[in-house]
Amino acid sequence: MSDATPLETQQHSAAPDAPTAETLLATLGLWVELGWLRRVDAHLVRFMARHVPEAPASVLLAAALASHQLGRGHVCLSLSRALAEPRATLSLPPLEQSEAHLAEVSVALPEAFLADLDAGRWAEQLAESRLVSVLAQADSPAGHLPLRPLVLVGERLYLRRYWQAEREVAAGLRARMGPSEEGETRVSDALGERLRELFTSNQPDPHGAPDWQKLACALALRQRLTVISGGPGTGKTTTVTRLLALLQAQALSGGAGGVEVESGVVGSVGSDETGHLHERRALDIRLVAPTGKAAARLSESIRGAVAKLEVPDAVRAAIPREASTVHRLLGARPDSRHFRHHAGNPLALDLLVVDEASMVDLDLMAALLGALPAHARLILLGDKDQLASVEAGAVLGDLCEHALPPRYSPAVCADLARLTGETLDEAIATPDVLETQDTADRGRLADHVVVLQKSYRFSADSGIGALARACNAGDRQALRAVWKTGYRDIAWLKLSGPEDRDLEKLVVNGYRPALEAVRERRPAREVIDLLLEFQLLCALRRGPYGVDGLNQRVARVLMRRGLIAEERGWYAGRPVMVTRNDRALGLYNGDVGITLPDPAAGGRLRVFFPVEEEVSSDAERDGQDTEIQRFHRGVRAVLPSRLEAVETVFAMTVHKSQGSEFRHVVFVLPEGANPILTRELVYTGITRAKSRVTLAGTRRETLEGAIERRVVRASGLVL
Numbered sequence: 001m002s003d004a005t006p007l008e009t010q011q012h013s014a015a016p017d018a019p020t021a022e023t024l025l026a027t028l029g030l031w032v033e034l035g036w037l038r039r040v041d042a043h044l045v046r047f048m049a050r051h052v053p054e055a056p057a058s059v060l061l062a063a064a065l066a067s068h069q070l071g072r073g074h075v076c077l078s079l080s081r082a083l084a085e086p087r088a089t090l091s092l093p094p095l096e097q098s099e100a101h102l103a104e105v106s107v108a109l110p111e112a113f114l115a116d117l118d119a120g121r122w123a124e125q126l127a128e129s130r131l132v133s134v135l136a137q138a139d140s141p142a143g144h145l146p147l148r149p150l151v152l153v154g155e156r157l158y159l160r161r162y163w164q165a166e167r168e169v170a171a172g173l174r175a176r177m178g179p180s181e182e183g184e185t186r187v188s189d190a191l192g193e194r195l196r197e198l199f200t201s202n203q204p205d206p207h208g209a210p211d212w213q214k215l216a217c218a219l220a221l222r223q224r225l226t227v228i229s230g231g232p233g234t235g236k237t238t239t240v241t242r243l244l245a246l247l248q249a250q251a252l253s254g255g256a257g258g259v260e261v262e263s264g265v266v267g268s269v270g271s272d273e274t275g276h277l278h279e280r281r282a283l284d285i286r287l288v289a290p291t292g293k294a295a296a297r298l299s300e301s302i303r304g305a306v307a308k309l310e311v312p313d314a315v316r317a318a319i320p321r322e323a324s325t326v327h328r329l330l331g332a333r334p335d336s337r338h339f340r341h342h343a344g345n346p347l348a349l350d351l352l353v354v355d356e357a358s359m360v361d362l363d364l365m366a367a368l369l370g371a372l373p374a375h376a377r378l379i380l381l382g383d384k385d386q387l388a389s390v391e392a393g394a395v396l397g398d399l400c401e402h403a404l405p406p407r408y409s410p411a412v413c414a415d416l417a418r419l420t421g422e423t424l425d426e427a428i429a430t431p432d433v434l435e436t437q438d439t440a441d442r443g444r445l446a447d448h449v450v451v452l453q454k455s456y457r458f459s460a461d462s463g464i465g466a467l468a469r470a471c472n473a474g475d476r477q478a479l480r481a482v483w484k485t486g487y488r489d490i491a492w493l494k495l496s497g498p499e500d501r502d503l504e505k506l507v508v509n510g511y512r513p514a515l516e517a518v519r520e521r522r523p524a525r526e527v528i529d530l531l532l533e534f535q536l537l538c539a540l541r542r543g544p545y546g547v548d549g550l551n552q553r554v555a556r557v558l559m560r561r562g563l564i565a566e567e568r569g570w571y572a573g574r575p576v577m578v579t580r581n582d583r584a585l586g587l588y589n590g591d592v593g594i595t596l597p598d599p600a601a602g603g604r605l606r607v608f609f610p611v612e613e614e615v616s617s618d619a620e621r622d623g624q625d626t627e628i629q630r631f632h633r634g635v636r637a638v639l640p641s642r643l644e645a646v647e648t649v650f651a652m653t654v655h656k657s658q659g660s661e662f663r664h665v666v667f668v669l670p671e672g673a674n675p676i677l678t679r680e681l682v683y684t685g686i687t688r689a690k691s692r693v694t695l696a697g698t699r700r701e702t703l704e705g706a707i708e709r710r711v712v713r714a715s716g717l718v719l
């Protein structure tokens with residue numbers, strides 16, 4: 001600890017008038033030691049400095065910060081933002097430490113290196129460097145751009161790979177927004193009629209709002225790219241299942257019979273080498289989600305939606321019920337970030353549905369778009385208000401940024417009205433937004449995005465729904481009103497401290513059914529299903545209210561109550577989450593399993609992970625399967641020693657809970673304000689609950705402050 005004031009500290013330690021590259025490199029080393037910068041960021045900059053020795057400190061610092069931003073989900077570094085809030089680019093002060101702490105650390109802070117710069121001057125210095133290629137705008141031609149490790153686009157600095165990925169994503173999406181090779185498409189009136197029939201079961205809105213599910217479906221019939229965003233239970237799966245039914249009915253009819261299609265028709269264009277557009281062939285449709293759990297949930301809800309469809313059996317049979325992960329679809333290769341499918345070896349499919357698209361990061365989206373054949377339709381489903389992907393990028397959020405209020409071009413509005421019979425508010429058709437190039441582009445993207453806002457899961461008297469809405473609006477007063485309303489499905493638990501007895505009781509009662517099922521040797525799948533009834537969520541990893549501390553405490557309490565036999569190592573009842581993809585084992589980051597004595601291995605412990613199995617065996621149907629078969633149904637067993645990256649998951653971070661749902665969620669908030677605790681995080685945590693949510697914290701103000709803090713990810717995705 002030093003006695004120096006912040007200013008003195010910065011002046012004497014490392015901030016001469018014009019800091020040299022050596023001073024900067026030495027400081028980066030100290031930042032790494034303090035945990036402010038990732039080791040990889042400092043390595044990268046040292047590598048650059050070795051190869052371009054004349055690079056000034058300002059350029060090397062920009063490189064370090066641009067690299068560091070990736071670890072925080074930003075695709076690039078905004079120079080102006082870094083200048084406005086230099087400490088925020090390194091997330092300073094560190095978690096659980098105050099500004100005062102920075103004064104005590106004897107190391108230069110980022111602003112010491114930025115003092116004499118403005119965005120223009122900084123950009124000039126970058127542009128002069130051999131480390132940087134310069135592009136005026138994101139969509140400027142990049143034909144002869146020199147191959148350099150950094151790319152400056154306007155005032156955004158990228159590591160080249162991420163600039164490339166962002167450009168590929170933009171190009172891939174833009175290509176799908178225009179007419180296909182077969183020319184303009186026009187959905188026939190007959191298909192519109194089928195569409196209206198399929199949606200007749202939807203109750204009209206009491207306030208006269210149009211049926212947005214039907215409109216979303218019509219929009220997706222018209223084009224090759226459609227983004228459908230909506231909170232939990234707003235009918236995304238229902239809508240997309242009806243869309244698939246319409247398209248399959250059309251494909252199977254070959255354009256004749258039940259569904260008449262007009263020239264340049266939507267949907268019947270497969271990868272048909274004969275050139276026949278109207279061959280009777282079911283479309284090759286694939287469903288994917290970013291994680292195994294999300295894929296399992298999609299399979300389950302698609303099955304539910306298909307069962308409710310009123311369509312001929314042949315159409316029903318042509319709708320897939322199994323979803324896979326994006327990685328599996330693309331053909332992930334062990335130890336490589338390259339996939340088997342890419343532009344040179346595209347996927348063989350006609351339509352791809354990607355659920356939980358908010359979790360798909362920029363790199364993966366680039367790979368997915370690259371592997372998609374030109375004719376294929378892409379439907380992205382997700383919730384724009386949720387946390388973005390763990391890795392860099394926020395593609396769904398970027399695509400939906402201007403989605404509300406909805407604004408469609410007049411031509412689209414006319415077509416939607418023709419197909420759906422819905423009357424669209426005049427405000428929705430906005431020729432005025434087409435005035436400038438910028439808004440014209442935005443207008444075009446807007447024609448591909450629809451937001452479903454009415455939840456069928458959380459009815460008007462649902463506290464979870466009201467809480468989620470108040471949170472999304474960032475409205476403290478609304479939040480207070482929600483607590484006062486006395487909803488039965490939400491509760492506030494005031495914590496006296498991390499060892500709070502009421503919290504312990506809740507958690508013990510929450511996990512008791514699953515752990516008793518373990519003791520009773522019930523089949524593994526039953527135990528897993530019981531485990532998913534309850535989940536303790538945390539905002540943070542470290543600290544007394546973080547996952548690490550809570551996991552230890554929960555295990556101790558459960559052992560005291562006799563529900564588990566050990567609190568460390570491998571024990572029956574230990575739930576674990578995979579924290580790193582293991583392609584050899586077919587397990588992915590976020591997969592959850594439970595440790596149980598395996599009757600097929602003489603009672604030795606194995607970790608059981610759920611697998612999707614729709615078809616039951618003859619023996620199973622006749623009730624002839626053995627006890628061991630019953631125990632292993634719908635799961636697969638893995639030796640604990642083969643699991644290299646797992647952690648106990650009595651408590652889970654909200655980040656890791658994305659794509660999962662639980663009947664009852666207890667969400668523990670940290671003490672005091674924290675930059676990690678944002679509106680998106682709180683919303684995501686709350687909406688993991690299907691029927692009950694308990695928010696636990698020492699002060700309600702923490703929650704109120706959180707919903708006013710937003711995650712803004714730097715990116716430059718321009719469409």
Ligand SMILES: Nc1ncnc2c1ncn2[C@@H]1O[C@H](COP(=O)(O)OP(=O)(O)OP(=O)(O)O)[C@@H](O)[C@H]1O
Nearest residue numbers: 202230231232233234235236237238239301456457
């Ligand atoms: N228009 C509607 N009228 C009545 N019920 C509906 C309607 N649309 C959907 N539902 C019902 O609401 C529930 C949620 O629908 P669905 O699964 O399609 O929503 P989702 O947006 O995909 O949800 P999630 O985000 O959880 O995946 C289902 O039980 C579905 O049958």
